[in-house]
Each structure stands twice: as structure tokens, then as C-alpha cells.
Amino acid sequence: MIVILLNKLFTNSSCDAAEPWQLGFQDAATPMMQGIIDLHHDIFFFLILILVFVSRILVRALWHFNYKKNPIPQRIVHGTTIEILRTIFPSIIPMFIAIPSFALLYSMDEVVVDPAITIKAIGHQWYRTYEYSDYNSSDEQSLTFDSYTIPEDDLELGQSRLLEVDNRVVVPAKTHLRIIVTPADVPHSWAVPSLGVKCDAVPGRLNQISISVQREGVYYGQCSEICGTNHAFTPIVVEAVPSKDYGSWVGNQLIPQTGEA
Secondary structure (H helix, E strand, C coil): CHHHHHHHHHHCCCCCCCCCCCCCCCCCCCHHHHHHHHHHHHHHHHHHHHHHHHHHHHHHHHHHCCCCCCCCCCCCCCCHHHHHHHHHHHHHHHHHHHHHHHHHHHHHHCCCCCCCEEEEEEEECCEEEEEEHHHCCCCCCCCEEEECECCHHHCCCCCCCCCCECCCEEEECCCCEEEEEEECCCCEEEEEHHHCEEEEECCCCCEEEEECCCCCEEEEEECCCCCCCCHHHCEEEEEEECHHHHHHHHHHHHHHHHHHC
């Protein structure tokens, strides 16, 4: 744990995957995730104020009604003013919490009208199929691949157990993306904490989410639905690269399939 903290401190590396003994959020890579973190901090501020206020009242009550230290308890007279104040203030606090939370919920539910790239994520037991629909010009030429978990015996140095896959989802950074999520068998989920997305894959339905990855990196997620005995072996890896590298990757993916045709 100490080694991980020192590494983040001196290398300024981002936390884009779960870490041992992690307590906080993963680093935000999208505006949605940054909004989630900011809302959490704002609500935590109010929680601290409430904790201090309630703790003071509790300690004060224990002090004044302690038989050994104060045999004759202090007389507390109930008044109309204090009753009004303690009713109004708790009702105002939820308003300060609700206003930014509503704005965040609406922004998370907003779908980009004209996304640059559309990716279809199909959940299977227990792997995923990704289809880049914009490049499917025919049955012979399509950008579709399966993504399986790398077995523990085949992991390379630096790769995380149960989090690495053989084929990553490569996307360009700072580009509006649309992810269409659906299963091929049972309910699944497409969730990547650093991107602030969690979309359920329901049989017979097409759900979609919009994301825009603001920085380059590799982001890890897992299925959040209990989809079977191998539920833990369906990770998600999204790699955000510059637009130039993304174009090269797409070309390399399409050329072999075109040559075979």
C-alpha cells in the first residue's frame, strides 16, 4: 500500500483501476465522472456540518444529564423559535443537494445527437463482443472482435489479474462517443468507474450512453451484474489514444480482413 501511494505521489500517475485498500474514487477521465466526484464532495461537506452539529447536541445532552457530574440537570425551556429553526434548516439543506444532483443526472442521461464514433458492446457468458458500426461497409469488411479475459498464467509483468483482456476497446481521446449496450444471453453490465458510466445490458433491449474521454490512458472496468458463475471473468478495458493513433489502429484492423476477402 505504501509503495502504491509513493508511486502516485512522485510519478503523478493516474488511478484508472482498482487498487488495494482503495477508499476513494478513481481519477476522473470524463466530465460526467468529474461531476460525480464534485457532487460527492459537496454532499460530504454538508454531512460534516450535520455531524458536528448533532455531535455537539449529543455531548451537551450527555453532560447536562449526567447524574454524577450534574445531579441537578440544567432546565431547558422549549421555545417556538428553536422549533421553527430546526425545521427550516434541515429542509433547506436537501435543496442545496438536489439542485446540482438534478443537473448531473440530466447531463448523464443526455445522448449526443451526432457522435463521432458508435461502438456496440455485446455481452456474452463470459466475454464481450465489440462492433465498430461506422466501419462495417459490408459483411467482408467489418471491425468486430471478441474480448476475453487473459488467464492468470498468461499475464505479463504489470498486468492486473482479472482486469486485463486480449483485445482492448480503442477509442480516440477528446471525441464524442456513443456506446450501445446489449446482451446476447443473460443480463450484463458495461461499467467503467474512471469514465463515470454504468449501463445495464438487458436482453431484448438496446441501451446507449455517451462519453467523451478527456485524457489518454487505459481504463479498467468490470461487469456489475451477476451474470453467472464466471461473472468475475468479464472485465472491460478501454484505451484512449490520440486521433492519429486511433486512425492507424482502425486501418490495421481493417486491412487484414480486406486482404482475406
